[in-house]
Structure formats: structure tokens, C-alpha cells
Amino acid sequence: MLKIIIFSFFSLHLCQGISLPEVRQDVQTRYHYQCYVCNSLDEGVACDDTNTGELMDCLQANTGCRITQGSGGETNFYERSCAEENNSSLSVCNTNSVDGVTDHECICKGDGCNKNWQKAGETGETTPSPSGGKQCYRCSNLDGGECSDYVVGEKVTCEPPMDKGCFISSIEDIYIRDCGESTEDFCMDNESGHSCHCTADLCNEDFYNAGDGNGTLPTEDPTLKCYVCETGQGDKPCDEFGPGELEQCPEYRSVGCLLSKSKVTDSSLSVYRR
Numbered sequence: 001m002l003k004i005i006i007f008s009f010f011s012l013h014l015c016q017g018i019s020l021p022e023v024r025q026d027v028q029t030r031y032h033y034q035c036y037v038c039n040s041l042d043e044g045v046a047c048d049d050t051n052t053g054e055l056m057d058c059l060q061a062n063t064g065c066r067i068t069q070g071s072g073g074e075t076n077f078y079e080r081s082c083a084e085e086n087n088s089s090l091s092v093c094n095t096n097s098v099d100g101v102t103d104h105e106c107i108c109k110g111d112g113c114n115k116n117w118q119k120a121g122e123t124g125e126t127t128p129s130p131s132g133g134k135q136c137y138r139c140s141n142l143d144g145g146e147c148s149d150y151v152v153g154e155k156v157t158c159e160p161p162m163d164k165g166c167f168i169s170s171i172e173d174i175y176i177r178d179c180g181e182s183t184e185d186f187c188m189d190n191e192s193g194h195s196c197h198c199t200a201d202l203c204n205e206d207f208y209n210a211g212d213g214n215g216t217l218p219t220e221d222p223t224l225k226c227y228v229c230e231t232g233q234g235d236k237p238c239d240e241f242g243p244g245e246l247e248q249c250p251e252y253r254s255v256g257c258l259l260s261k262s263k264v265t266d267s268s269l270s271v272y273r274r
Helices: 002-017 025-029
Strands: 034-039 054-057 064-071 077-083 092-098 101-108 135-140 154-157 165-171 174-180 186-190 193-198 225-228 245-248 260-263 270-273
Touching (some): 101 154
Antiparallel strands (some): 034 054, 034 077, 064 101, 092 154, 186 193, 260 270
16 A cells, blocks of 8 residues: 555656646648738738738648639639648649639649749649530620620630530620530521530630631632622622622632621611622
8 A cells, every 4th residue: 555655656746747848839730831821802902913922831721822813703803822622743723714703723732832823833724624614705795795706705614514515696786605505516597696506615706616617718719709798789688697699709809708897877787798
């Protein structure tokens, strides 16, 4: 009994006499990445190409750094932060679009790798979206937006189920470009106007690239043939869907084919000339 009491006495004093070293909080939570952190949406915070924010320690759950630039919403934004998504050893850059808001981001590995786009691994090429969707042009002038033969809209990554291809359509002066759900390439005319659906990335830039065979590319061949017509002249219609007659061009005018469209003053009518 005496031995037990003596052992307990010495054990108690031994424990009281030794102070265990404290585990530093920064070592406990610090992984092995430091990232630049800023957000232009925060009041009074500058965050852009030159204003990188502060280099901060990331938590253990963060396995990389992120740099993001968004546009198309009520306010454009720029953000740098720690990231969790990238578990690979490579930098990943991609572009996504949801409800008209497009954001481009790069997720990278390494201290301060999100300082700028180049350091984050930006090469000008984007990785495919997780859905494998196509990239298409999107625009519409139905509600006052800008969309025409020459205004093609923004590039978007399509989301299911409208992620199989792209389409372009027009009727009179109304133009629409967007993603499509068909896996076929085709052009058609119906009560909704003229439209083409295509399956290559960004193929809905114009009707020619979308597969419409009504156009003729410029060429130096002296045997060039072009459609010839003018609105209000002759028996056949000359408009968006009435191309006129296909005629042989004289050699001195065989550099290319012309298509023009002009508005009649104080009128909604358009004059086409081929």
C-alpha cells in the first residue's frame, strides 16, 4: 500500500512539472498553399489584373488557388481565392455560362499561383465543360438585345439537355443564336423563318458556317456564279429567303459575290441586292 502511495505522489509531481509544447494554430490549420484573396464585389476592395489582393494561408481543405472573372450579370466581377475543386497536379481553366452570366476561371497548384492568368495556367484554350456540352454563340434581338448577321453574341458552354449542338434562326429582322438539343446538322424553312442546326463548336456564327448551302464563297475562278436580284425589280422575290437567279458572272466581275441589305427611310422595309 505504501508503494502505491509513493508512486502516485511522484507521478503527480512529474506531470505537474512538465509543460507540453503548444501546437501553433497556423501550423495546425495551414496546408501547403498560400493564395491571393480579393473580390471586386466587396465594398472598397480593388481586385483586377493589377490589384491582386493579399497573399493568405489556405485551410487544410483547400487544395489549390482560384482566379475568376465574370461578366453578363448586373455587375462584372473579379475574384481570387483558395479552391477545393482541383485534385489534379495540373492547372485547369474553363468557361461556364448560366442564366446569361459567363465566368472564366483557372484553378492552379502552388503558392500565389493565382496572382495572374498566365501564372494560373491560362493558355487561351479552355477545358470542356463537365457536361461535355458544345460551345455556341448566344444572342437574340427579340427583347431589344443586339443580334444580327454581324453581331453574333457571346460564346457560351451549353448545358443539358440543350448541349448537343448550336442553332441560328432569322425571320425578317429577328435573329436568334443559341444552344440546341439535336444531334443532326440541317437547315429548314417554316413559319418561324429560316433556321440551321449544326453540331460543331461555335458553328452558329452565321448561316454559311451553320451549313446553309445558299451562299457562295468568294473565289478568283472566272467561272464564278452568283445569285442576282434586287428587291422590287423583276418577278421573283429578293429578300432573306428569296435569293433570285443563279447567274454566270462575266470575267471582269468574277472576284466574288455581293449581298447587301439596306433600310428604306421612314419605313420598316428592307432592300436586298445580290
